Amino acid sequence: MSRNEGAVHTKNIVIFGAMGAGKSSLINLIADQTIAKTGSNLKRCTLTWTKYPLPRFTDDGTQYNIFDTMGIENPEIEPREYRQSIKNASRLLRELDACGGTNLLVYCIKKGRDNSALRSNYQLFREVLYQRRVPIVMVVTCLEEENVMERWWDRNHAMLEKDQIIVDGHACVTTLKDEDVKYKASRQAVRELIRQYAAVIPVSGGWKPQEGKVKAFMRRFRGPEPKDKKLQDKLQKELKDQCGMETKLASDVAKTLMYT
Numbered sequence: 001m002s003r004n005e006g007a008v009h010t011k012n013i014v015i016f017g018a019m020g021a022g023k024s025s026l027i028n029l030i031a032d033q034t035i036a037k038t039g040s041n042l043k044r045c046t047l048t049w050t051k052y053p054l055p056r057f058t059d060d061g062t063q064y065n066i067f068d069t070m071g072i073e074n075p076e077i078e079p080r081e082y083r084q085s086i087k088n089a090s091r092l093l094r095e096l097d098a099c100g101g102t103n104l105l106v107y108c109i110k111k112g113r114d115n116s117a118l119r120s121n122y123q124l125f126r127e128v129l130y131q132r133r134v135p136i137v138m139v140v141t142c143l144e145e146e147n148v149m150e151r152w153w154d155r156n157h158a159m160l161e162k163d164q165i166i167v168d169g170h171a172c173v174t175t176l177k178d179e180d181v182k183y184k185a186s187r188q189a190v191r192e193l194i195r196q197y198a199a200v201i202p203v204s205g206g207w208k209p210q211e212g213k214v215k216a217f218m219r220r221f222r223g224p225e226p227k228d229k230k231l232q233d234k235l236q237k238e239l240k241d242q243c244g245m246e247t248k249l250a251s252d253v254a255k256t257l258m259y260t
Contacts, residue, residue: 010063011198012096016089016125017108018117022141023068025175026108027052029187030194036068049092057191064194066106067092082249083256086124090257093129101202104194105136107167111143111152119163123243128235128257135197137169139190144174144182169197232258 015023024036035052054064070088096102105125109118126136138160143149149172157170171193173186232254239250 009061010065010100011103012099012101012202013064013066013104013106013194013198014069014092014096014102014125015066015106015108016069016121018110018121021108021110022175023108026106026139026141026173026190027066027068029173029175029183030057030066030190031055032187049088058195064198067096083252086253087256089125089129096202097204101204102130102134103200103202104198105130105134106194107136107138108141109138110141118160119165120243120245122165124239128238128243130203133203135168135199137171137193137197138165138167139193140170140172141175143172144176144179146172149173149182149186169193228258 015026017023024038027036028034028038031052031054033055036050049070050068052066052068054066056063058064069092070085093102107122107125122136126132140152143152146152152172153170160166171186171189173190174182175186177183235254235257236247236250239245239253240247243250245253
């Protein structure tokens with residue numbers, strides 16, 4: 001028996017999107033069982049993220065881990081919660097980098113959401129946090145009323161591309177078990193999306209400085225070094241240009257990303 005025979009190959013998936021987009025229901029759809037809590041009456045999550053190891057659903061035995069991030073709100077409406085979301089995402093990125101990296105980003109959106117918020121969240125993860133280095137797919141939820149769910153994409157993908165929201169693949173789904181045929185088709189579509197687009201080799205965050213905890217802690221008191229200040233200014237500019245943030249918010253978020 002070879003040394004690697006029987007070894008488990010793990011892939012890490014980060015799912016992100018606004019509060020109420022249906023991320024938890026999507027995770028349960030993929031798993032085909034309830035592993036994530038759902039419900040509009042749940043208290044707002046103040047934790048950083050939740051890791052869900054998925055049941056095996058591929059013949060090659062790959063273990064997929066989904067990391068569910070805190071819902072990201074419109075930065076202009078909820079700036080405090082937005083900054084907390086950024087801090088959580090930054091910590092998750094560091095932890096994933098420490099254990100190998102990220103194989104896939106899944107952007108979960110709900111039909112009917114405002115496109116300006118959609119673009120801001122997309123740009124934050126795709127352009128800023130991961131610097132276009134990780135494959136990204138989109139899953140559109142709450143399409144049970146569509147006779148053919150894929151038609152939503154036919155009607156809307158051009159508008160998304162106009163807003164510079166470009167993804168490698170997509171799935172149009174319902175997470176309602178009452179819609180038996182559509183539910184099964186949705187589960188198959190999302191699983192296939194993951195199988196097809198998850199990178200073989202995980203990718204680390206593109207911009208984050210690699211340093212030990214002691215150095216990061218000391219830097220909070222000494223202030224940024226010249227190279228760190230340069231990187232912080234670059235991040236601030238990207239947040240303004242790519243995510244459409246106001247100058248003060250972009251400055252606050254850049255500091256959060258640098259020193260979290």
